[in-house]
Amino acid sequence: MTRADLLRKVLWAAIYLLFILAPLLALLTGTLPPSRDFWTEFSVALGYTGLAMMGLQFGLTARFRYVTDPWGEDVIYHFHRRVSLLAVSLVVVHPAILLATGSDKMAPPASLAEVPMGAVFAVLSLGALLLLVVMALWRTRLKISYELWHATHILLALAAVGGGLLHMVGWGFYLADPAKRALWIGMALFWIALLAYVRIVKPLFMLRRPYRIAEVRAERGDTTTLVMRPEGHAGFRFRPGQFRWLTLWGSPFKITGHPFSFSSTAEAPDGRVEMTIRNLGDFTAGIAKVPVGRRVYLDGPYGAFTIGNPADMxxxxxxxxxxxxxxxxxxxxxxxxxxxxxxxxxxxxxxxxxxxxxxxxxxxxxxxxxxxxxxxxxxxxxxxxxxxxxxxxxxxxxxxxxxxxxxxxxxxxxxxxxxxxxxxxxxxxxxxxxxxxxxxx
Ligand SMILES: Cc1cc2nc3c(=O)[nH]c(=O)nc-3n(C[C@H](O)[C@H](O)[C@H](O)COP(=O)(O)OP(=O)(O)OC[C@H]3O[C@@H](n4cnc5c(N)ncnc54)[C@H](O)[C@@H]3O)c2cc1C
The missing domain is CATH 3.40.50.80 (Nucleotide-binding domain of ferredoxin-NADP reductase (FNR) module)
Incomplete structure (x- = not known):
């Protein structure tokens, strides 16, 4: 690892912590509401931290190359999964503490009409979160296709984070102060912007830089190589060992691209790239029949898996x-x-x-x-x-x-x-x- 990579790692880790802790600390500045017992305050702090962590998950999966490069995408996705479990635990412990300490906030209302909206959003958020975790942990065991899982994952994440925010604003205890409310609404807009970047801005870039299938070559081992040439642009540089997400059928706005490493040289003078794909499932089964001339889209390159110091074997x-x-x-x-x-x-x-x-x-x-x-x-x-x-x-x-x-x-x-x-x-x-x-x- 180079010194520059180490510095970038430290910098991004610090920014990550800042994004999680600063909004919580900001709640403790300015005009404060009357203080409550320790367990109520503690449980509320857990709720706020859990929500801040969940919101930032949109950033972790936004595939910002400058952020992910020093680690590699696999490490970032691994972190995304671990942090989700921590964030969900914090969010679940938040009402559990209130329930265990007999907080009056958890007292059952006299009628349905009296259920505060803040509580409705809390239940919505928690329900979406738990479903999201179950589907993520047991996707293959539940035999859910990757595509269906991916679409549901995004919708459930939006419902969980949106419900959590509305719960906070609805309850309004700390957010009665307009400046603090503005801070959290600003954070929510930032999370939405991250999602918009992945789902709208990036596909627009890909749309402007398409590729054409120039050759479909059968290889040994039920495997096919797709040769792709840039169309109307010079292509891009990549480091050998890196990969890109390929959208083969349909527009780059399609929710699921598939990741494939480059198998070709990084020194091709005409920007040509090759991916070599083994028939292992429903998408990869169709690769051998891809028509030459088809327009495709590539997102990347990504990954830290690449050759280093020339002196060593x-x-x-x-x-x-x-x-x-x-x-x-x-x-x-x-x-x-x-x-x-x-x-x-x-x-x-x-x-x-x-x-x-x-x-x-x-x-x-x-x-x-x-x-x-x-x-x-x-x-x-x-x-x-x-x-x-x-x-x-x-x-x-x-x-x-x-x-x-x-x-x-x-x-x-x-x-x-x-x-x-x-x-x-x-x-x-x-x-x-x-x-x-x-x-x-
Ligand atoms: C960084 C990276 C590089 C890869 N490079 C190559 C390569 O060079 N050659 C090659 O043959 N394979 C490569 N793969 C594996 C390839 O992406 C999967 O085999 C392929 O996406 C499976 O799709 P399927 O629908 O045919 O299989 P399915 O049977 O539907 O899926 C099998 C498993 O593949 C994963 N998967 C399916 N769809 C996606 C998707 N859209 N995005 C991410 N994961 C998915 C899921 O874990 C799923 O459970 C690479 C994977 C990664 C992560």
């Missing part, structure tokens, strides 16, 4: 379709005439399904590249590595000292977990390994 560890970012790195280094030592440990099911097998062989002539195939179902007579990529495979193929190489890992989660554990056992420092998880959403 680079060990690329790929499982299955996790080969795509590695291929971009290898092709780019070949085009740059970069002779750093490279070892590719590449796990596949069988020999016939090894995507890019022939090209990898020919690229050896242009690079200091060693390719080690590890097959889980090797053909008869196979003398190479078989089974899984383990610490033993590292020891057999990587020259010591192992802790000094740079490791790049991309593949199925189980494989990545096992490799990260093996690198830990081999005392490889955390800063030396880099990973991209395809399951981060």
């Amino acid at each position: 680079h060990v690329l560890i790929a499982g299955g379709i996790g080969i795509t970012p590695m291929m971009s790195m290898i092709r780019t280094l070949a085009d740059r005439g970069d002779k750093r030592p490279l070892v590719l440990l590449y796990g596949s099911r069988d020999w016939e399904s090894v995507t890019f097998r022939e090209e990898l062989e020919s690229l050896k002539a242009r690079l200091a590249l060693t390719v080690v195939h590890v097959l889980s179902e090797p053909p008869p007579g196979w003398t190479g590595e078989q089974g899984r990529i383990t610490a033993d495979v590292f020891r057999r193929h990587l020259p010591p000292p192992h802790a000094e190489h740079e490791y790049f890992i991309c593949g199925p989660d189980v494989m990545m977990d096992a490799i990260e554990a093996a690198l830990g056992e081999m005392k490889v420092p955390l800063a030396k390994y880099h990973s991209e998880r395809y399951s981060f959403v």
Whole structure:
């Protein structure tokens, strides 16, 4: 990690804390309402903090490259999930404390007509939040399609945050002061602006910079490469290992793009980019039939998974379709005439399904590249590595000292977990390994 990246991390973390804590502290300045008992005040503070955290979630998923670059999108999404759980806990504990301490705010009203609007919005907000968490945690178990889940997730988030704000304003205890009310309304407008940026401004940019499918190429392993050329613009620069969100069918305003790494060189002179996609579900099943000439949209590039210090040996560890970012790195280094030592440990099911097998062989002539195939179902007579990529495979193929190489890992989660554990056992420092998880959403 560079010094600039570290500074950016510290800066964004400080801004994040400021956005969460400043509105809470501002409530304690100026004219104060009469003080109440400790538990009431404490529960209210939890409610305000939970709401501020929930509102900022729109910022975490807005994919601001300047913010996400030092960490990588997967880390940001991981943080988004963890913070959601914390924010939801705070919001749930807020009424629970009032209930447990017998606050008169929780006393049942004499009739439905007397239920204050603030309470109605609180119930709406809490209900939306709990549903949102259940759907996020158990999406696959509940067999909810990604697309349906994504649309519902946004609507529930809006209902939760909107309901929470109306609850606060409706109750009005701290927000009776117009300046404080203006502060919270300003924050709400900021959150809405973040959402508008993602759903309106970004798609408008994408609309102005479309791509055309120039070629659809079948690859080994039920996999297809889409070659895309910029239409009416020069394209963009990316770092090998990065990815973009692809909108293939329909306009960029469509809610769900799909993330794919670039598999092509970052040095293409005409702005051409390639994505290599394995048939793994309903969207990816249609890739082989994409018509040449189709207009598509790309959002990005994103990601911190990219090659670094040229002096060190680079060990690329790929499982299955996790080969795509590695291929971009290898092709780019070949085009740059970069002779750093490279070892590719590449796990596949069988020999016939090894995507890019022939090209990898020919690229050896242009690079200091060693390719080690590890097959889980090797053909008869196979003398190479078989089974899984383990610490033993590292020891057999990587020259010591192992802790000094740079490791790049991309593949199925189980494989990545096992490799990260093996690198830990081999005392490889955390800063030396880099990973991209395809399951981060
Ligand atoms: C950073 C990144 C880079 C990737 N690069 C590649 C690549 O180079 N080649 C490749 O073949 N695959 C890549 N993937 C995986 C690819 O995005 C998914 O396989 C694909 O979106 C699945 O879509 P589906 O509808 O065919 O499958 P489904 O069976 O519908 O979905 C399978 C799983 O994929 C995820 N998924 C589905 N739709 C989306 C979406 N719109 N956005 C995010 N996640 C979704 C969900 O976790 C879902 O449970 C990458 C993923 C990530 C996160």
